[in-house]
Amino acid sequence: MWPMAARAQQPEWMRSIGVFSTLAADDPDSRPQIEAFLQGLAQLGWTDGRNVRIDYRWGSGRNADIRKSAAELATLAPDVILAVGGASAVGPLLQATRTVPIVFTYVADPVGASFVDSLARPGGNATGFLGSEYSISGKWLELLKRIAPSVTRVAVLRNPDTPTGPANFGVIQAVAQSLSVEVNPVNVRDAGDIERGITTFARSTNGGLIVTGFAVASFHRDLIITLAARRKLPTVYYRRIDAGGLISYGSSIVDHSRRAAGYVDRILKMLWGGSGEHISIADEV
Numbered sequence: 001m002w003p004m005a006a007r008a009q010q011p012e013w014m015r016s017i018g019v020f021s022t023l024a025a026d027d028p029d030s031r032p033q034i035e036a037f038l039q040g041l042a043q044l045g046w047t048d049g050r051n052v053r054i055d056y057r058w059g060s061g062r063n064a065d066i067r068k069s070a071a072e073l074a075t076l077a078p079d080v081i082l083a084v085g086g087a088s089a090v091g092p093l094l095q096a097t098r099t100v101p102i103v104f105t106y107v108a109d110p111v112g113a114s115f116v117d118s119l120a121r122p123g124g125n126a127t128g129f130l131g132s133e134y135s136i137s138g139k140w141l142e143l144l145k146r147i148a149p150s151v152t153r154v155a156v157l158r159n160p161d162t163p164t165g166p167a168n169f170g171v172i173q174a175v176a177q178s179l180s181v182e183v184n185p186v187n188v189r190d191a192g193d194i195e196r197g198i199t200t201f202a203r204s205t206n207g208g209l210i211v212t213g214f215a216v217a218s219f220h221r222d223l224i225i226t227l228a229a230r231r232k233l234p235t236v237y238y239r240r241i242d243a244g245g246l247i248s249y250g251s252s253i254v255d256h257s258r259r260a261a262g263y264v265d266r267i268l269k270m271l272w273g274g275s276g277e278h279i280s281i282a283d284e285v
Contacts, residue, residue: 015052015268017041018078018100020093022059022066022085022215029218030058033084033105033257040261046268059085061219063189071096080267082260083128087113087162088215090126097125101271103263104128105256108213112163127263129256131213132238137168138175139249140236144208145179147247148234151208153182155201155233157194157224159214160187168212191220195227202231213238213250221245 019037023030038048048054057073059066066088073081074096081097083089083104090104094115108131110116117123119130145151156172158165169185176183186197194216201207209228211217217224221237225245228235239250 013051013272015046015272016076016078017046017052017054017264017268018073018076018081019054019056020059020070020073020081020083020085020089021056022061022088023219024060025056025058027061027219029221030084032254036254036258037082037084037105037261040258041264044261044265046261046265052268059089059215061215066215067092067095074100079271080264082257082264083126084257085215085218086131086213087115087164088159090115090128091162094124094126099125101267102126102128103260103267105260106131106213106251106253108132108164109134109167112167128260131253131256132250134167134171136250137171137212140210140212140238141172141175141179141181141183143247143249144210144234144236145181148208150206151181151234152206153184153201153204154208154210155184155186155197156210156212157186157188157197157217158212159189159216160185161189162214165212165214172210188214188216190216191223194220194223198224198227198231198233202227202233207231207233209233209235211235211237211245 021030046052055076055078057069059069070092077100080101080103081093083093083102086106090107093102102125106129107115111118115126156169158169173183188194211224235246237245237248239253240248
């Protein structure tokens with residue numbers, strides 16, 4: 001009887017969750033996503049400090065910091081990691097660990113990025129939510145042309161280092177032919193690229209702008225909005241921009257974050273179920 005009584009007096013076993021964002025901790029764009037995730041966890045019975053410990057790491061929109069923070073979080077070996085920030089968050093995490101389960105909130109093409117084997121059977125240690133399909137990229141151009149019919153030239157801000165950057169541009173380019181619009185890729189890796197690319201493009205008239213989804217554009221969204229307004233470039237964004245963007249078309253990343261709590265809940269219960277046996281998320285989530 002004594003061992004049973006002693007165990008009954010022990011505090012509830014503390015699970016651990018890592019939360020990784022490519023943005024800064026005080027970034028107004030990251031707060032709603034994290035808050036939605038925490039709300040989702042609370043509805044499922046998980047409270048930070050009571051039955052789960054949550055460790056945060058932030059990338060601050062800089063590639064070096066993103067890689068460093070991802071490695072630090074993986075070293076802590078949490079039970080599961082939430083990846084906020086699309087492919088720019090998931091890639092460094094997968095480089096840092098192939099054993100810790102990763103739930104991503106938004107990746108445009110997880111198969112093309114080699115994060116998962118397929119949407120139906122992810123394989124590996126990552127799973128999550130598909131941000132969009134490539135055909136949506138063409139819709140961005142159609143919307144831009146509808147709200148600004150005089151536009152005949154469009155700059156497409158993209159990350160050339162991910163599969164989604166060239167793929168999005170390819171779809172936009174195909175649609176551009178039917179709309180008699182010339183499209184130009186603007187490869188972006190930092191704020192300097194953004195300013196130079198938009199300034200150079202805006203020297204000619206009848207221009208518009210499409211901002212595709214990647215971490216640098218998200219982190220420097222205020223700069224993009226300011227430059228677009230200053231240069232009088234009607235702009236379509238890949239998702240809602242509360243800081244003053246003209247128009248957007250895409251899914252709700254905040255909703256993805258809330259729903260991701262359900263995946264994390266399932267993983268924690270599988271890892272710490274009655275049998276105590278570790279189960280791969282690839283076959284279950």
